[in-house]
Amino acid sequence: MKIEQNKNGNELTIALQGRLDTATAPELEEVIRSSLDGVTELVLDLKELDYISSAGLRVLLAAQKTMNKQGAMKVQNVNETVNEIFEVTGFTDILTII
Amino acid sequence: MSAAMSIKETKKTPNVGIIVQIAIFFLIGILTTGTITFIVERRLSNESVTAQAEQLAAAMADEVKQSVTEYPAYEWLLEYWYDNSDKLDIEYDATYVNGTKTEEKCRELSKKYPDIQLKYVDEGQIASMPEEDKKLYAEIAYSWLITHVNQIKRSYHIDYLFCVVTEPPYDSQVFLFSGADEGAVRGTTFSEIYPAGHKVSVAESQQKAMENAIHNSRHLADAGDYVDHYTYMCPLGEKAVMIGLTYNLSSLRADIDATTLRGTRYAMLNQLTLSLISIALILLFVIIPLKKVQKNIRLYRVTKDSANVIKNLEKVRPHNEIGELSEDVSELACEIDDHLEKIRSITAEKERIGAELTLATRIQAAMLPSIFPPFPEKTEFDLYASMDPAKEVGGDFYDFFLVDDDHLCMVIADVSGKGVPAALFMMASKIILANNAMMGKSPSQILTDTNAAICSNNREEMFVTVWLGILEISTGRLTAANAGHEYPAVKSPDGGFELLKDKHGFIIGGMAGAKYKEYELTLEPGSKLFLYTDGVPEATDADGQMFGAERMTDALNADSGASPEQILKNVRAAVDGFVRDAEQFDDLTMLCIEIKERR
Numbered sequence: 041m042k043i044e045q046n047k048n049g050n051e052l053t054i055a056l057q058g059r060l061d062t063a064t065a066p067e068l069e070e071v072i073r074s075s076l077d078g079v080t081e082l083v084l085d086l087k088e089l090d091y092i093s094s095a096g097l098r099v100l101l102a103a104q105k106t107m108n109k110q111g112a113m114k115v116q117n118v119n120e121t122v123n124e125i126f127e128v129t130g131f132t133d134i135l136t137i138i
Numbered sequence: 139m140s141a142a143m144s145i146k147e148t149k150k151t152p153n154v155g156i157i158v159q160i161a162i163f164f165l166i167g168i169l170t171t172g173t174i175t176f177i178v179e180r181r182l183s184n185e186s187v188t189a190q191a192e193q194l195a196a197a198m199a200d201e202v203k204q205s206v207t208e209y210p211a212y213e214w215l216l217e218y219w220y221d222n223s224d225k226l227d228i229e230y231d232a233t234y235v236n237g238t239k240t241e242e243k244c245r246e247l248s249k250k251y252p253d254i255q256l257k258y259v260d261e262g263q264i265a266s267m268p269e270e271d272k273k274l275y276a277e278i279a280y281s282w283l284i285t286h287v288n289q290i291k292r293s294y295h296i297d298y299l300f301c302v303v304t305e306p307p308y309d310s311q312v313f314l315f316s317g318a319d320e321g322a323v324r325g326t327t328f329s330e331i332y333p334a335g336h337k338v339s340v341a342e343s344q345q346k347a348m349e350n351a352i353h354n355s356r357h358l359a360d361a362g363d364y365v366d367h368y369t370y371m372c373p374l375g376e377k378a379v380m381i382g383l384t385y386n387l388s389s390l391r392a393d394i395d396a397t398t399l400r401g402t403r404y405a406m407l408n409q410l411t412l413s414l415i416s417i418a419l420i421l422l423f424v425i426i427p428l429k430k431v432q433k434n435i436r437l438y439r440v441t442k443d444s445a446n447v448i449k450n451l452e453k454v455r456p457h458n459e460i461g462e463l464s465e466d467v468s469e470l471a472c473e474i475d476d477h478l479e480k481i482r483s484i485t486a487e488k489e490r491i492g493a494e495l496t497l498a499t500r501i502q503a504a505m506l507p508s509i510f511p512p513f514p515e516k517t518e519f520d521l522y523a524s525m526d527p528a529k530e531v532g533g534d535f536y537d538f539f540l541v542d543d544d545h546l547c548m549v550i551a552d553v554s555g556k557g558v559p560a561a562l563f564m565m566a567s568k569i570i571l572a573n574n575a576m577m578g579k580s581p582s583q584i585l586t587d588t589n590a591a592i593c594s595n596n597r598e599e600m601f602v603t604v605w606l607g608i609l610e611i612s613t614g615r616l617t618a619a620n621a622g623h624e625y626p627a628v629k630s631p632d633g634g635f636e637l638l639k640d641k642h643g644f645i646i647g648g649m650a651g652a653k654y655k656e657y658e659l660t661l662e663p664g665s666k667l668f669l670y671t672d673g674v675p676e677a678t679d680a681d682g683q684m685f686g687a688e689r690m691t692d693a694l695n696a697d698s699g700a701s702p703e704q705i706l707k708n709v710r711a712a713v714d715g716f717v718r719d720a721e722q723f724d725d726l727t728m729l730c731i732e733i734k735e736r737r
Contacts, residue, residue: 059682061723062556091684093724094533094554094603094672101648102599129603129622130644 042088043071050080050111057088060096069099076103080111087117092125104134114138157417157425164413172406179401183394191390192367198294199369199381202301205286206371209279210260216374218276219314220303223335225273229281230324230333240281243274257282280334284315291317297364298384300332305377308348312337314379344368351380365390427460431467442478444471495530495558502531502561505568507538510703518611519546522702523729524710526722533560533602534671534725535568539575544611547575550669550729551604552623554645563600567592567646571606581606581619582656585646589621593650601647605669614663614733619656621646624672625687627694631664635694637687663735668694668705673724677713680720685713702730 041064042057052075060068076082082103086092092100100115107113114136118126126132206212219226229239244256250271254263256278264272291299299317304310318324318331326336340348344366351368367383431454438447448471454464503525510522523536533553541547549571553560570591574584584606592602605626607618618626622645625637643654661667670690677685693712694705706728713726 065555090682091676093676094552094601095556097645098554098599098601101601101645105599128624128642130642130648131622133644134649 041067043068045071045075047075047079050078051083052076052079052081053083053085055085055088059091059093060089060099061091061093062095065093065095065099068096069102072099072103072106076106076110079107082107082111082113084113084115085117086115086119086122089119089122092122094129097125097129097131100131100135112136155425156428157421160420161413161417164409164417168406168409168413171409172402175405176398176402179398179405180394183397183401187390187394187397191365191385194294195296195367195383195385196369198290198296198299198383199367199371201290202287202299202381203369203371205283205290206301209283210258211264213372213374214261214264215276215279216303216314216372216379218272219280219334220312220374220377222273222276223312223314223333226280226334227277228284228334229277230284230318240278243278247271247274247278280315284317287315287317288319289317292319296383296385298331298382300382301371302380302382303374303377304348304380306349308340308345310337310339311348311380311382348378348380352378423456423458424460427454427456427464430454431460431464435467438467438471438474442475444468444475447471498558498561499527499530502527502535502565505565506535512538513540516546516611518734519609520702520732520734521548521730522706523727524706525725525727526710527556527725528673528722529557531558531561532556532725532727533564534673534727535564536669536727536729537568537572538729539572541575541578541608546609546611547572547606548609548667548669548729548731549575549604549606550623550671550727551602552671552673552725552727553602554600556725559598559600563602563647567602567604571604575606575608580656581608581617582643582654585619585621585643585654586652589646589652589654590650592647596647599647601645603645607667609661609731614661614665615658616661616667617656617658619643619654621652621654622648624670624675627668627670627691628659628661629666629668629694629698631662634698635666635668635691637691661733663733666698666702666705666730666732668709669729670709671725671727673722673726674709674713674728676724677717677726678720678723679717685716689716702732705730 041059044055044057046053046055054068054071056068058064084100084103104113116138118137123132123137126135126137206216209215247256248254251263251267256275259275264275267275287299287301301314301316302311303314304312313332313336314334316324316331316333322331324331324333326332332338347366348368351370354370364384364386367385369381369383371379371381373379431451434447434450434454437450438444441447448468451464451468455461506523506525512521521538523538525532525534525536527534533556535549535551535553537547537549537551539547549568551564551567551571553564553567567588570588571584574587579587585604588604602621603623604621605618605623606621607616607626609616618640620640621643623642625639627635628638629635638659641655641657644652646652675685675687675690679685689712690709693709696708696712697704700708709728710726
């Protein structure tokens with residue numbers, strides 16, 4: 041799992057690469073928890089994300105909830121595998137997927 | 139066992155004691171010192187003995203010279219002796235007993251010259267003498283001188299004492315007189331005492347020594363075992379008169395050797411004593427304390443009794459590195475004890491957690507209905523379910539129960555995450571779902587109410603995906619709602635299993651106020667419904683490949699007519715065959731129901 045951050049003013053882009061599962065989700069949780077201060081726009085780039093498990097979904101949900109309070113969160117470049125998971129779990133309804 | 143092993147280990151290294159190594163070092167030192175001392179001593183004693191000999195020779199030569207020059211007419215005498223050596227009637231070794239001949243001559247001469255004191259005849263008086271009296275006087279003086287020279291020779295321990303006449307290039311010498319020991323043979327054979335007028339040719343070293351003697355520089359001639367020492371006395375016309383001494387070198391050498399050996403022995407003995415004292419000190423101040431430290435380290439390895447070791451080591455506290463080492467070992471023992479204690483408590487804690495987890499596993503398993511067939515009296519359907527958590531406890535669960543006599547509620551759910559947190563959340567979810575279902579609510583209402591209940595106290599943002607369906611047993615009508623869970627697979631009486639892309643709601647626990655829609659379908663007799671968690675399609679092999687929905691439906695359809703229990707076994711076997719050696723990463727939970735033909 042590789043996490044790349046790119047901050048541009050109040051906009052933070054986090055690009056994820058690899059598998060986001062029980063083993064790697066705490067890592068992303070820590071990154072998001074520590075870097076969301078003052079961020080009004082969070083963009084998650086999932087282009088290189090191979091797989092997301094329920095533990096990963098939980099981190100996404102938490103991020104979405106935080107961003108609901110302080111701005112907006114977008115998810116971009118969602119590939120087919122991940123999109124299927126989003127659809128099955130109903131995440132397509134709560135995430136802003138572009 | 140480990141203690142016995144460690145002792146064996148320490149014995150493995152072959153050990154030469156430090157004291158032996160130091161002793162070898164000292165021994166080499168002693169031998170080196172001995173050799174160096176021997177060489178130096180030899181040179182020194184050689185020099186000193188030679189110097190002594192030279193001093194002695196100079197003193198003797200001086201004495202001989204005085205005994206010659208005390209005759210006022212000595213120059214005339216020397217010349218006369220030299221010129222007339224073959225004519226002189228010489229009494230060589232006169233003593234008072236047998237020296238009558240010279241005494242007679244004295245009396246004869248004294249009668250002729252009553253006014254003259256024979257000893258102090260000067261050249262003027264001699265000149266006035268007739269030739270035969272001159273000869274007589276020369277013979278008397280010669281005898282007197284010889285007697286004196288013999289005495290000198292005898293009082294010093296030298297081999298030869300003589301007076302010679304020589305001239306450039308000093309390759310020969312003519313003997314004038316020689317001192318001799320009592321009874322020594324006078325003759326012209328080598329090693330005999332040469333008489334006056336005997337001429338010998340000399341070796342190059344003697345030639346050189348005589349030449350040097352003229353210039354008063356070093357005048358020793360080395361000739362094998364003998365050393366010749368020459369002193370210039372006076373001129374004799376064109377020639378030179380020299381006093382020669384010969385001493386034996388072998389006795390000198392014995393002197394030198396004795397001195398050298400004495401010195402060497404003394405130096406070596408000195409060093410040996412110092413070495414022994416050093417070794418004793420090292421033994422006392424290094425080896426013995428070190429041994430004590432070592433003994434205690436070994437003791438600690440066997441007994442792990444740090445208190446005893448520390449007590450023992452407190453006695454080993456010299457104010458040096460060994461004292462520090464001893465202290466360090468004590469501290470190390472303490473630290474190891476602490477670590478052991480920590481490891482012990484961690485292990486105990488781990489065992490406790492393990493035991494609790496085992497109990498939790500049993501509790502969780504017991505919470506799921508596990509007796510099959512569950513409702514033997516219900517012949518309308520056959521149901522089988524299984525759960526294999528990836529860890530001791532899991533977040534997946536299935537559930538089924540009769541809401542009333544005609545309604546069977548089935549649940550399959552997957553909590554986010556794994557392990558104990560997931561299991562705790564799973565227990566709450568299961569109970570809330572079952573409670574809501576038992577109130578006779580519709581599936582969508584059950585999910586909506588459960589979501590509301592969970593969201594009200596969900597600080598950790600946990601969530602659960604749930605598929606919940608209620609089957610009207612008498613008609614086969616199934617009402618179901620899906621909160622973010624996997625698509626169920628349905629088999630029609632005549633066809634194979636297919637995924638039912640049902641309407642999805644959001645996961646439960648994710649968003650307060652979420653609403654869920656339900657849908658209906660009728661399961662004709664011969665139909666089957668297969669419910670599962672994502673552990674099935676997302677089972678991953680060693681290369682990171684996922685099992686996938688397609689392989690899953692293939693496994694279901696491999697023998698779609700089989701009993702629910704067999705179908706679950708088929709899927710499980712297919713998953714196992716796919717992942718092979720890869721570790722089971724996610725919980726694996728499945729449920730299958732078959733609607734039987736109505737009789």
